[in-house]
Amino acid sequence: MKAAQRILVIKTGAAGDIVRSSILFHLFPDAEWHWICSADYFPLFADRPGLTLYAESALPESVFSIPFDLVISLEEDFPLADYGSRFQYKQWEGLYWQNGLHYTANAASWYDRSLCSALGRDQANALKKAGTRTYQDYLCQMLGKSFNGEPYAIFQPVKQPATKRIGIETRAAGRWPNKIWEGYADLSARLTAAGYEVFHFVQRDHLRDYMQEIARCELLVTGDTLSMHLALAYNIPTVALFICTQPTEIFGYGCLEKIVHPNWEDYFFAQSYNPAAVGGIPVETVFNRVTNLYQKRQETVAG
Numbered sequence: 548m549k550a551a552q553r554i555l556v557i558k559t560g561a562a563g564d565i566v567r568s569s570i571l572f573h574l575f576p577d578a579e580w581h582w583i584c585s586a587d588y589f590p591l592f593a594d595r596p597g598l599t600l601y602a603e604s605a606l607p608e609s610v611f612s613i614p615f616d617l618v619i620s621l622e623e624d625f626p627l628a629d630y631g632s633r634f635q636y637k638q639w640e641g642l643y644w645q646n647g648l649h650y651t652a653n654a655a656s657w658y659d660r661s662l663c664s665a666l667g668r669d670q671a672n673a674l675k676k677a678g679t680r681t682y683q684d685y686l687c688q689m690l691g692k693s694f695n696g697e698p699y700a701i702f703q704p705v706k707q708p709a710t711k712r713i714g715i716e717t718r719a720a721g722r723w724p725n726k727i728w729e730g731y732a733d734l735s736a737r738l739t740a741a742g743y744e745v746f747h748f749v750q751r752d753h754l755r756d757y758m759q760e761i762a763r764c765e766l767l768v769t770g771d772t773l774s775m776h777l778a779l780a781y782n783i784p785t786v787a788l789f790i791c792t793q794p795t796e797i798f799g800y801g802c803l804e805k806i807v808h809p810n811w812e813d814y815f816f817a818q819s820y821n822p823a824a825v826g827g828i829p830v831e832t833v834f835n836r837v838t839n840l841y842q843k844r845q846e847t848v849a850g
Contacts, residue, residue, distance in 0.1 A: 551597075553614065555581040557630065557641075558621040559603045561720065562588050562754075566699050566776040567682055568621060573697035574690060581613070583627070590754040593702050603627065611635070619690070623648065623663050640689050657685035676812055681798040698800065699780035704759040706781060712744045713837065714764035716774040725791040725814050725824040726770040733830045734768065734837070741838065748774065766841050768833070771797065779803060784844045786837050790824050791817050804840050806833060 554575055558568050565588055572580065572595075579597050586602035601610060611633045618634060620627070620641035629644035641654050642663070649665070650658040658664060660678065664671035687694040715735055719726035735745045746764060751757045758777055761767065767778040767785040771792045778785040779800050787797070789807045791814040797803065806828055808814070814824040 552578045552616045553581070554578045555583070555613075555615045555618045555634070555636070556621065557583045557618065557627050559583060559585045559624070559627065560588060561773075562591060563771075563773040563776045564621075565591055566701055566773065566780060568686065569700040570683055570686070570694075570697045571619065571690075572700040574687065574692050581610070581615070588754070590758070591701050593700060595700075617690075623661065651689075653691070654689045656688055657682075672815065675793055676815055678793060679795050682796045683798055694798075696798075696800070699776065701777075701780050702755065702758060703781070704755065704762045706762045708763055708765045708783075709744060710765065711742065711841075712746050712764050712766075713738055713841070714746045714748060714761065714767045714769075714774070716748050716767065716769035716772055718748070719770050719772055722818055723791065724820040725817055726772065726788075727825060728770065728788050728790065728828060728833075729822075729825045730828065730830040730833060731768075734833055737830065737834050738837065743841075766837065766844070768837055775803075784840050786833065786840060788828055788833070790827070791815060802844075804836050806836060 552575060556571060558565055565584065581599045581601065583601045583603050583606065586604065589600050592598065592600060613635065615634060615636040616638065618636045618639045620639065620643060622628065623642060625644060628642045628648055631639055631643045640651050642648060642650050642658065648663045659666055660671050660675040681694065683694040715731055717727060717731045738745050748757065748760060761774060761777045761783065762781050764783060767774060767783055769775045769785065770788050770790065775785055775787045779802065782802055784802050786804045786806060789805055789811055791811060794805050794807050808824065808827045810827060814821055817824065
């Protein structure tokens, strides 16, 4: 019997990027998996056999003696990219360090658009803005595969959605102030008046508690955040607002409605707060899209 392929993934964060990278498990279903990750994000992974997780802050020395068939290096970070000089492997794809940060030819279609692009910041941003492909497309191409709608492969809590509960995620990572749309409070008031139960997410001590709260909603409203990716993993209808990030990179899995700021390119990856950015999407637009999507999903379930 042929031995299972042994694969190492280096992807420590952000959490949403780990979730969308989890399609890798479907690309190599019989592989023995090893993953270097922030320990904070271990709960994202399904409790699956054949997967060994390593905390990036406490890598055991023994991992450097494991012979890997494939290393998939996805972290734009010097110490992690430099591990190529220590690991044993047959094939390396993605980022590596050699007197600077570089990436393999197969990974160029994605990393040419990144902060570490060999083409320079201006051309990288222009390519990213003009992109028409999803992250999954780029990731599969890096590995000589095709993306065929493979779903996220993360921990699945029990889905017990409360009737007419709409979850609203108003938060975003601190470096992206323009992801926080200013209309959430007004939207919440309008949805409540229309008979919906509005659930606002707050910080939880355990990530799986947050994942369970997502699974208890019938519909989600959010920005381009971890909550959006979790909802897609759980096939929950989602309205996502794109204000300063690339909307076409997100594959919707048949349950995502995107609302894109009409001038999103003006605020692309901006890390300073801009009132015109966070206020540029009317509450009426979001309310209508949310209620229409909810009604459409109810009709689908009933029919």
